Amino acid sequence: MKLFIIAFKNLKRKKTRSVLTIGGVAIAVAVLVSLLGFNAGYQIALNNDVDKMGYQVLVTAKGCPYEAATLMLKGGGGLRFMEEEVFDRIVQDERIDKITPQLINTVFDADKDGGGGFTMFMGIEKSYLTLKPWTEFKEGEWFSDENADEVIIGYEAAELEQRRAGDKIFIPGIDKVLTVSGIFERTGTQDDGVIMLPLKTAQRIFDLEKKLTGIGIKLKDMTELPAFEEDLYDEASIQVISMAQVKGTIMNLISTAQILVTSVAFIAIIVAIFGVVNTILMSVFERTQEIGVMKAIGASKLDVFSLIWYETILICGLGGIVGSIIAILAGNSVEFFVKKLLPYAPEGNLVHITSGLLLLSLVGAIVLGLVSGIYPAYRASSMRPIEAIRSGE
Amino acid sequence: MSTIITAEKLKKVYTTEAETIVALKEIDFTVAEGEFVCIMGPSGAGKTTLLNLIGCLDSISGGALDVSGYKLAEIKERRMPQIRRTHVGFVFQEFFIIPTLTATENVELPSFFLKDGGIKNSREKAISILKQVGLEHRLNHLPGELSGGEMQRVAVARSLMNSPRIILADEPTGNLDTKNAQNIFSLLREVSKDNNMTVLVATHNVRLGHQADRIIHLHDGIIDKIEQCEAA
Ligand SMILES: Nc1ncnc2c1ncn2[C@@H]1O[C@H](COP(=O)(O)OP(=O)(O)O)[C@@H](O)[C@H]1O
Numbered sequence: 001m002k003l004f005i006i007a008f009k010n011l012k013r014k015k016t017r018s019v020l021t022i023g024g025v026a027i028a029v030a031v032l033v034s035l036l037g038f039n040a041g042y043q044i045a046l047n048n049d050v051d052k053m054g055y056q057v058l059v060t061a062k063g064c065p066y067e068a069a070t071l072m073l074k075g076g077g078g079l080r081f082m083e084e085e086v087f088d089r090i091v092q093d094e095r096i097d098k099i100t101p102q103l104i105n106t107v108f109d110a111d112k113d114g115g116g117g118f119t120m121f122m123g124i125e126k127s128y129l130t131l132k133p134w135t136e137f138k139e140g141e142w143f144s145d146e147n148a149d150e151v152i153i154g155y156e157a158a159e160l161e162q163r164r165a166g167d168k169i170f171i172p173g174i175d176k177v178l179t180v181s182g183i184f185e186r187t188g189t190q191d192d193g194v195i196m197l198p199l200k201t202a203q204r205i206f207d208l209e210k211k212l213t214g215i216g217i218k219l220k221d222m223t224e225l226p227a228f229e230e231d232l233y234d235e236a237s238i239q240v241i242s243m244a245q246v247k248g249t250i251m252n253l254i255s256t257a258q259i260l261v262t263s264v265a266f267i268a269i270i271v272a273i274f275g276v277v278n279t280i281l282m283s284v285f286e287r288t289q290e291i292g293v294m295k296a297i298g299a300s301k302l303d304v305f306s307l308i309w310y311e312t313i314l315i316c317g318l319g320g321i322v323g324s325i326i327a328i329l330a331g332n333s334v335e336f337f338v339k340k341l342l343p344y345a346p347e348g349n350l351v352h353i354t355s356g357l358l359l360l361s362l363v364g365a366i367v368l369g370l371v372s373g374i375y376p377a378y379r380a381s382s383m384r385p386i387e388a389i390r391s392g393e
Numbered sequence: 394m395s396t397i398i399t400a401e402k403l404k405k406v407y408t409t410e411a412e413t414i415v416a417l418k419e420i421d422f423t424v425a426e427g428e429f430v431c432i433m434g435p436s437g438a439g440k441t442t443l444l445n446l447i448g449c450l451d452s453i454s455g456g457a458l459d460v461s462g463y464k465l466a467e468i469k470e471r472r473m474p475q476i477r478r479t480h481v482g483f484v485f486q487e488f489f490i491i492p493t494l495t496a497t498e499n500v501e502l503p504s505f506f507l508k509d510g511g512i513k514n515s516r517e518k519a520i521s522i523l524k525q526v527g528l529e530h531r532l533n534h535l536p537g538e539l540s541g542g543e544m545q546r547v548a549v550a551r552s553l554m555n556s557p558r559i560i561l562a563d564e565p566t567g568n569l570d571t572k573n574a575q576n577i578f579s580l581l582r583e584v585s586k587d588n589n590m591t592v593l594v595a596t597h598n599v600r601l602g603h604q605a606d607r608i609i610h611l612h613d614g615i616i617d618k619i620e621q622c623e624a625a
C-alpha cells in the first residue's frame with residue numbers, strides 16, 4: 001500500500017507525459033465501452049421494436065427478404081402487393097390467435113422537411129388494435145366507418161405537422177382531403193411516424209383495390225410456427241417472415257459495422273499498450289539511479305517489480321475511469337452518428353451502458369496495466385544496484 | 394569489544410571486455426562493534442569497492458568477509474537484499490534521496506521494504522530520527538526545497554531507519570562545503586556513539602579523517618597502514 005503511494009507520487013513527476021498516456025488508455029476504453037454498450041443497446045432496442053409490432057409472423061408478397069425486413073420494421077410491410085384473397089384464406093387457420101391486414105403506401109411530398117420527402121400511409125383494420133393493445137389515443141377516436149375519409153396520426157407525425165383531431169389533411173398527388181379522427185399516444189415504435197387510414201379507404205384512394213402489403217399474425221402457440229410456415233410455403237405469391245428471422249437479418253446487417261468498430265477498438269488498445277509500455281520504460285530508465293539506490297537501501301526485486309507494476313496499473317486504472325466517463329458523456333453523440341450510418345436503427349437508446357459493463361471495462365483496463373507493466377517492471381527489477389547507481393557518473 | 398567486520402585476503406576483481414582490474418588485492422583487517430573508522434585514500438584506491446562488498450552490493454572475488462555474522466563470500470545473491478535492509482545503512486556522496494517524496498517519507502522509505510510487517514510506527518520513528526539530525530522544521534519539505542547539507546542529513550536519517558548495526562558512508566561530505574561537511578561528520582560520530590553503531594566512512598579529507606577512531610589507509614587496492622587516532 002505504501003509502495004502504491006510512492007507509485008502515485010511518481011506519476012506527478014512528469015505530469016504531461018502521465019496525462020497523455022492516461023488519455024491514450026482512456027480513448028481505447030471509451031471506444032470499447034461505447035462499442036459493447038452499443039451492442040447491448042442495439043439488441044435491446046431491436047427486440048423492443050420487434051416485440052412492439054405485436055405479431056410474430058408477417059406474410060408479404062414475394063420479394064427480397066432483406067428489403068422486406070427493413071421496410072417492414074420501418075412501417076409494416078414490403079412495398080409489393082399481394083391479393084386480399086390470401087388473407088381470406090389464411091384467416092381460417094385454427095392456429096391463429098390474432099391477425100391483421102395492412103396496406104402501406106408512400107407518397108412523395110415536395111414540401112416535407114424543406115427538400116421534400118416520403119410520407120407513409122398505412123391502411124389498417126380494427127384488428128390492428130388487438131395486436132397492439134398498448135396503443136392509446138392521445139385525442140380523438142377510431143374511424144367512424146370502415147370506409148370513412150379519415151386518418152389517425154402517429155404521435156410524432158402529429159407533432160411534426162402540428163395536427164389536432166378534426167383537422168383536414170391533404171394528400172399530395174392524389175387530390176384528396178381527409179379528416180383527422182384521432183391521434184395516437186407515443187408507442188416508441190416506427191408507427192409513431194405513420195399516418196393511418198381505414199384499409200378500405202386506403203385501397204380506394206390509392207387505387208389498390210383488393211391489395212395488401214402485409215398480414216401480421218400472432219399464433220396461439222409459438223411452437224407451432226415452423227409447421228405454420230411450412231403450410232404457407234405452398235402459396236406461390238407470398239413469403240412468410242418470422243420476427244426471429246428479422247432480428248437475425250438485421251443483426252447480420254450491422255455485424256459488418258461492428259467488425260469495423262471492433263478492429264478500431266482493437267487497434268486503439270494495441271496503441272494504448274505501446275504507449276503505456278513506452279512511458280513506463282522511459283520513466284524506468286530515467287530513474288535508473290534511483291532504482292539502484294532503492295535496492296541499496298533494501299528493496300528486493302519483488303519490491304521494485306511491484307512499484308513499477310503499480311505505476312502501470314495506476315495509469316491504466318485512471319485511463320479506465322476517464323474512458324468510462326467519456327463513453328457515458330459521448331453516448332448521445334455516438335447514438336446520433338450510429339443512427340445516421342446504420343441501414344436500420346431501432347427507436348430508443350442504442351447505447352446501453354450498464355454498471356456491469358463499466359466494472360468490466362475497469363477490470364479490463366487494469367488487466368491491460370498488468371500486461372503492459374510486466375516488461376518494464378522486469379527491466380527495473382533486474383537492474384544491478386551498483387551498476388544502476390554508477391550509471392549517473 | 395566484539396568484532397563485527399573481518400576481512401581475510403579479501404579480493405575484488407572487475408572483469409570488463411577491455412581489461413581486468415584488481416580493485417582490492419587480498420586485504421586483511423577487522424572492525425570492532427561501535428567503532429568509527431575512516432577509509433582514506435586517493436581516487437581509484439578501492440574505497441567504494443570495499444564499502445560495496447561490506448554492504449552486500451557486489452560479489453566477492455576471493456578471500457573471506459564476515460559482516461555481522463554473515464559469511465558474505467558464501468552467501469547467495471538473492472539473500473543480499475535481506476542483509477542490506479536489516480544490517481547496513483548507506484549514505485552516498487550524491488545524497489540520492491527520492492525527489493518526489495518529502496523528508497519524512499524519504500526517511501521512512503527503507504521500512505517499506507522490511508518483510509514481516511515492517512516497523513509499527515514507522516512514521517513516528519522517521520520523525521524522531523529527523524529531530525535527532527536537527528531537521529524537525531523540515532519534515533514535510535521536498536528535497537528540492539532543502540539545502541545540500543539538509544539533504545545529506547535526510548540521507549543519514551534514512552540510513553538509520555531500520556536500525557542497522559553498520560552505517561556505510563561513501564564520501565558523504567564530497568558535495569558539501571567545509572562547514573556542512575564538518576556537521577555531517579560530527580553527526581555520524583554522534584550517531585555512532587549514541588547507538589553503538591559501527592560507522593565506516595570513505596573520504597579523502599585528511600582533517601575529517603583524523604576525527605575517527607581509526608584510519609585504514611588504502612592505496613591501489615592495498616592497505617598501506619592502519620592508523621590509531623589521538624581523538625578517540
Ligand atoms: N564496476 C566496475 N567495473 C570496472 N572497474 C571498476 C568498477 N568499479 C570500480 N572499478 C575500478 O576499480 C578501482 C577502484 O575503484 P573505486 O573502488 O571506485 O575507488 P575509490 O572509491 O577509492 O575512488 C578503480 O580503478 C575503478 O576504475
Ligand SMILES: [Mg+2]
Pocket residue numbers: 440441442563
Ligand atoms: Mg569512490
